Amino acid sequence: SWGYQDHNGPEVWHELFPLANGDRQSPIAIKSSEVKYDPFLRPLSFSYDLTSPKVILNCGYAFSIECDDTEDRSVLRAGPLKGSYRLRQLHFHWGPTDDYGSEHTVDGLEFAAELHVVHWNSEKYPCFVDAAQQPDGLAIVGVLVKAGEHNSPLQKVINVLDVIKTKGSQVAFTNFDPSSLFPESLDYWTYHGSLTVPPLLESVIWIVLRQPITASSEQLATFRSLLCSAKGEPACCLLSNCRPPQPLRNRHVRAFFH
Ligand SMILES: NS(=O)(=O)c1ccc(O)c(NC(=O)NCCCCO)c1
Numbered sequence: 001s002w003g004y005q006d007h008n009g010p011e012v013w014h015e016l017f018p019l020a021n022g023d024r025q026s027p028i029a030i031k032s033s034e035v036k037y038d039p040f041l042r043p044l045s046f047s048y049d050l051t052s053p054k055v056i057l058n059c060g061y062a063f064s065i066e067c068d069d070t071e072d073r074s075v076l077r078a079g080p081l082k083g084s085y086r087l088r089q090l091h092f093h094w095g096p097t098d099d100y101g102s103e104h105t106v107d108g109l110e111f112a113a114e115l116h117v118v119h120w121n122s123e124k125y126p127c128f129v130d131a132a133q134q135p136d137g138l139a140i141v142g143v144l145v146k147a148g149e150h151n152s153p154l155q156k157v158i159n160v161l162d163v164i165k166t167k168g169s170q171v172a173f174t175n176f177d178p179s180s181l182f183p184e185s186l187d188y189w190t191y192h193g194s195l196t197v198p199p200l201l202e203s204v205i206w207i208v209l210r211q212p213i214t215a216s217s218e219q220l221a222t223f224r225s226l227l228c229s230a231k232g233e234p235a236c237c238l239l240s241n242c243r244p245p246q247p248l249r250n251r252h253v254r255a256f257f258h
């Protein structure tokens with residue numbers, strides 16, 4: 001199946017997932033000089049319940065914190081959005097060194113990693129899977145991660161990674177506020193795009209925060225110690241799980257800030 005190595009990585013995903021060559025693919029390279037300030041964009045508004053996160057799992061190509069999305073307890077509203085989007089999961093992308101690993105880039109700058117907080121439009125659609133098929137179905141907040149100071153809210157997540165080393169493993173993970181990972185400024189860029197992993201569905205309203213958060217090199221190294229192999233298989237480290245920027249085609253990136 002698909003992955004991030006030469007034989008099954010982003011360059012060959014189009015063979016099994018034709019959307020890979022679609023006209024609203026993600027991530028993209030954000031160029032400040034080409035974004036347009038939109039006065040109609042509103043500030044982001046989110047309200048997360050500490051008990052929404054339930055488990056953290058190693059799905060082989062990332063680890064994700066899966067949330068209980070059976071009711072509207074943790075939601076994202078306003079910003080570029082119409083209606084209310086329910087929190088589903090959050091996960092990270094990273095690279096083999098601190099020099100790259102983010103999916104979105106800004107003015108040619110690659111960051112060490114990127115956090116994605118995934119929400120679905122629970123006002124219009126009955127579940128995540130249905131919403132993921134719709135052009136306005138998902139809203140994903142992207143947070144760029146720079147190598148630097150130790151990140152203490154992130155350490156709560158990192159402390160459990162040794163318990164989910166192998167693909168398919170999971171462990172209970174709750175009492176966590178995803179917004180503890182957000183930077184102080186909620187300035188953002190927004191554009192219409194896709195999932196950055198197969199099936200690459202073009203159903204995402206992307207909200208990329210302008211201010212990066214930091215993580216220490218040691219914290220970033222812990223991501224790379226996760227295995228993409230299952231228990232009992234020859235160990236293979238998940239050194240990188242980032243898709244490169246995709247063509248902008250006929251899209252504009254809007255800015256909430258001047
Ligand atoms: N990169 S993305 O466009 O934000 C994105 C949006 C929705 C997704 O489901 C994934 N997939 C994912 O994170 N897989 C790890 C956990 C598997 C069990 O959920 C990625």
Ligand SMILES: [Zn+2]
Binds near residue numbers: 091092093116196
């Ligand atoms: Zn992602």
